[in-house]
Amino acid sequence: MKPIQRLLTISALAMGIALPIATHAQENSNSGQATAPPSASMTYGEVRRIQAEEGKITLKHGEIKNLDMPPMTMVFTARDKKQLTTLKPGDKVQFTVIQEGGKMIVTDIQTAP
């Protein structure tokens, strides 16, 4: 094996580890359920932290179907910072998130009943 091939193999392996999303997608296709169209859909979550001035919000979210993302707690960027001003930690929310330029962008967020 040439060094360049070895390097490519290693980075491919590293990516496999760094991208659990890919594994998750595979699990989905094996479940035999009808897959939803890859359009943005509402996701449920709970607010953990708000950094309104930076437009950042930390959410403990449920499965994000349109991004094939399993439930987790993570930071999102809000498209409109103003949408964060009415929220506070502990709020149950419904939101729409899209992936844009490698960032997770919340395009719409509102408190859920």
Ligand SMILES: [Cu+2]
């Ligand atoms: Cu996530």
